[in-house]
Amino acid sequence: MRSTQSGRGPILVAGVGLGVALGAALGMFVLAPNTPGFGPSADTAAHSEAPAGEPEGPDTVEEDSAAAANDAVAAVAPALVANSLNQRPVIILRAEPADPQVATEIGELSAQAGAIDAGAITLTEKFFDPAAAEELDNIVAETLPEVATSPGEMVANALLLDPDTAEPRVAPDKRAEILTSLREAGFIDYEDGTILPAQGIIVLTGGAADNTVAGAQSEFAFALDSGGAAVVVAGPFEDADDGALAAVRSGDTPVSTVDTAxxxxxxxxxxxxxxxxxxxxxGHYGVADNADATIPSPEPEGEAQ
Structure with missing residues (x-):
């Protein structure tokens, strides 16, 4: 489901254009969704050893193969993403209780792709808690009433570059006010002096308590998209079945998703x-049934936008 969006303005980047090497390399290593380490019951494929004196069974061989495949992909990952985000400011928003290690790994890979590190923010469980919605709405009304009507719109204005001018959507002091207010109220957490206005946002989900929270996370991603951000929501395999990824994939807003993150x-x-x-x-990528493909297709040479 690859389609074209408008409105990115003067900060558009050329198409991925990594050539046939990408497809060939990942084609060697990306396994089917039912292979251990790449499906709904797996976190990270681990090496398993048969008891001493017993031959390795089919399950052990498959697990070892999956672990080796993952290691091989990790080894070539920097070359596969090189320059794909060159000089693009990218921020990572991790919605608790999504795995912080995954956020770290994606952040490192983004840097290897040439991205400018625009920071990392943790969205606490309180951020999407229906019981705290009124308190969050009050912060919106107090800090950015003239342009924002929802928490997602407020965060979009605080974090994003304007797609038409490539300038920050709000002044630095206003951004600091918004982020400080949210942190003091327990809705977010971040390190001082690390947050810059961004062009791209990666939202990491996982372990949402119920469909209400998953729905709130998807609406948040839609609000970021409407604010002019390039948005990708990534999460575990199970989120594609009953979580934020499923909610985004069932909508009609052009927010990209990746499962099995x-x-x-x-x-x-x-x-x-x-x-x-x-x-x-x-597009929607991964190994779940509602994904379009495993990875984005590289643009043929000479056809980059």
Missing amino acids: NESWAQISTVLALAEQIGGGF
């Missing part, structure tokens, strides 16, 4: 999906 190949897909978003396209 704990795996190296999916982290490559996440970085490339963000590059595709910045270039004006979108």
Whole structure:
């Protein structure tokens, strides 16, 4: 489901354009969704050893193969994403209780893709808690009433570059006021002096308590998209079945998604999906049934936007 978006303005980036080497390399290593380490019951494929004196069974061989494949993909990942986000400011928003290690790994891979580190923010569980919605709405009304009507719109204005001018949407002091207010109220957490206005946003989900929270996370991603961001929502395999990824994929807003985000190949897909978003396209990637493909298709040479 790759389509074209408008409105990115003067900060468009060329298409991914990584050539046939990408497809060939990942084709060697990306396994089917039912292979151990790449499906709904797996986190990271681990090496398993048969008891001493017993031959390795089929399950052990498959697990070892999956672990080796993941290691191989991780080894070539920097070359596969090189320059795909060159000089594009990218921020990572991790919605608790999504795995912080996955956020770190995707952040590192984004840097290897040439992205400017625009910071990382943790969205606490309180941010999407219906019981705290009124308190969050009050912060919106107090800090940015003239342009924002929802928490997602407020965060979009605080974090994003304007797609038409490539300038920050709000002044630095206003951005600091918004972020400080949210942190003091327990809605977010971040390190001082690390947050810059961004062009691309990766939202990491996982472990949402119920459909209400998953729905709130998807609406938040839609609000970021409407604010002019290139948005990719990435999460675990199960989120594609009953979580934020499923909610985004069932909508009609051009926000990209990637499932099975704990795996190296999916982290490559996440970085490339963000590059595709910045270039004006979108898609749903991974191994779940509601994904369009495993990875974004590289643009043929000479056809980059």
